[in-house]
Amino acid sequence: MDQVALADITFYAAEDADVVIELTDIFLKELKKQELYSYFKDIEIDLLPVLIDMQFHGIFVDRNYLLSRSEEIGIKLDALEKSIIKLAGKEFNLNSSQQLAEILFDQLNLPMIKKRSTAEAILTKLKEYHELPSLILGYRKLFKLKNTYLDPIPNNINEITNRVHSSFNQTMTATGRLSTSTPNFQNIPIRTEDGKEVRKAIKAQSDDYQILSADYSQIELRVMAHLSKDEALTKALNSGEDIHTFTAKMSLM
DSSP: OTTSOHHHHHHHHHHHHHHHHHHHHHHHHHHHHTTOHHHIIIIIHHHHHHHHHHHHHOEEBOHHHHHHHHHHHHHHHHHHHHHHHHHHTSOOOTTOHHHHHIIIIIISOOOOSSTTOOOHHHHHHHTTTOSHHHHHHHHHHHHHHIIIIITHHHHTBOTTTOEEOOEEESSOSTTOOOEEESSOGGGOOOSSHHHHHHHTTBOOSSTTOOOOOOOOSSHHHHHHHHHHTOHHHHHHHHHTOOHHHHHHHHHHO
């Protein structure tokens, strides 16, 4: 925007404001029609200043730590790739499900549990037949960690504040929960050891402060398990099993 002439940007900005005013009347009528106006006024509007404050202040992230971990993970990935290629007996694209399926089912003749799927639940079952699926699972976890978190997050650190100022999305989820973007700081892994290493980069910028972390664990699913009295789901949640892996296993039974 700072590259555009003031005369050009003035009309653009004024039009944005005018459109918002025009839409306000339409949306207010719709909110009242659906009996959602009080929810909007008493909850969503009151939440706005809090989210603005959170986004403005952001959170300090240790850039050097992330870069160092990314380099370490990169070395692990290179070593895993070499081991996988050696076991496969030929080079292939480790991130191609089709090429992996050819290695597993055509070359190694592993059993096809669900057609030619190479999903996590399938590879977990195939570990008992061959070493390769286990290495692929390890590779995928590290690849996602590096390319989803370690490498992108430093690009979102503000050069002036040395903080990440994530966008808080107030109305993007069907359940009413908050979501974040650029980057998605609510989705950093915590169960795996490598995921915990990523979180170590998020810290208080001064020794005068500490960060307190508190979070509900799978709250919607726990409420659903309680209300439905589903014994299998309740057992999985209480035992700490990864619920997505559990769901995948159940769908294969």
